Amino acid sequence: MPDDKILLERDGVRLALDGTGTVATVTLCNPAKRNAQSPALWGALTEAGRMLPGQVRVAVLRAEGPSFSAGLDRQAFTPEGFDGGPSFLELGRGSAAELDVIIAGYQQAFTWWRRTDLITVAAVQGHAIGAGFQLALACDLRVCADDVQFAMRETSLGLVPDLTGTKPLAELVGYGRALEICVTGRYVHAEEAARTGLANLVVPAVELDAAVGDLTAALLAPPRDAVNETKALLRTALAHTEADQFAAERAAQARRLRSLTGADD
Template sequence: MPDAKILLERDGVRLAVDDSVAHITLCNPAKRNAQSPALWRALTEAGRLLPGQVRVVVLRGEGVSFSAGLDRQAFTPEGFDGEPSFLDLARGSEDGLDAAISGYQDAFSWWRRTDLITVAAVQGHAIGAGFQLALACDLRVCADDVQFAMRETSLGLVPDLTGTKPLVELVGYGRALEICATGRFVRADEAERTGLANLVVPAADLDAAVGDLVAALLAPPRDAVIETKALLRTAAAHTETEQYAAERAAQGRRLRDLAGVGE
């Protein structure tokens, strides 16, 4: 049986694990890491393959662009080898179409797991599905040549790969609507100013900046980071009373752990 990592790379994803850090790379630079259902399945599988000691996942795109978005072959009558085109899916049942899109979303949703901190290292174009994949990560370190764009509306579509919620949370409803409805480019200075990018650095310094951030993320005890991420992810949806209670419960768990209670 072929090695799982070889199968992932065949579909455009490379996975490497170095102790507590996993590196996931989109590795089809000849097509600017254009995305397809096969790549999405590979990303989902990469998430499942992560060993338990991994604390930080770094996502990169090989070559000059992070990801130029969906491979337009998906909209041709022939689609991709071995699977229906998007046009064929649209002609099928509503339940079948919904299930297919739900499966695609799996590739984008696992990056928000509370036991991981996920970091996208983004350079060049991050268009459509590429933009949404960067948004799926907790943090984004960007090269100064980055160009984000949500081009789905220009194709008569909507962003459906889990990107709408984090985009609104990061930049607000009005700016998110304008970015999506116009499909314009968001460049490095605006990305940093509006919170899309946690950090912008010269392209030559991208790997070093990501390395420094990873080291800082690994410095605190893991359980404290997990509890903190969980608190922050629920904060917007909770009332003040609910969030205060969640903070108390989380701190109680941490204090009992530090005191050795229950061991």
């Protein structure tokens, strides 16, 4: 949109605010490499999360080109690695403690999308492989084009999905299907994504931007505090016991009622 304000553009990531300041769009903008991911891109994604102004209510993740993200840039597995950083071959020679710190840093690019003060929407087209699949899973909601192809390929490379994708995948599709998807590395196409809950909505590719725009408008319609409280409740629902979740609901509703009646003023 012409009135978007660009806040960040580096390492294959662009962060822009719409004219109202309530919607942020994070764009993977290296279509020549099918938005392949690297530590530099993860650093830029982490920075985008830190830069979000407080008034942002919805963050949309999208990608330029025919593919959402082809996953990890295979340059990671060359002896040279990336400019300014070690190759994964080099990382593998480090201690477990060193690797834990490094991978935790990479994961920050994927964790901020779950914040309870905003709702995040991934607009996914074409291939979303490995790290690309996990980045889509990091968002609260996924609107997918009918050409979408999800796949988790880490296991076939002798690795595991380590960019925070295992928990949301298992929660969405169940343990058995998640295990099968990860171990076989097969493609999950649009129909299955919609049927299993990976996709909230599947639309023709030409309608993807419009569908995300409509969903964003609907997400902005209710009062922000009520939305944030509801997201927080749903984020804990599966982990809580019934008693704990019911107590959390009571506490959240009490906060809302006191706010609506001005009792907290």
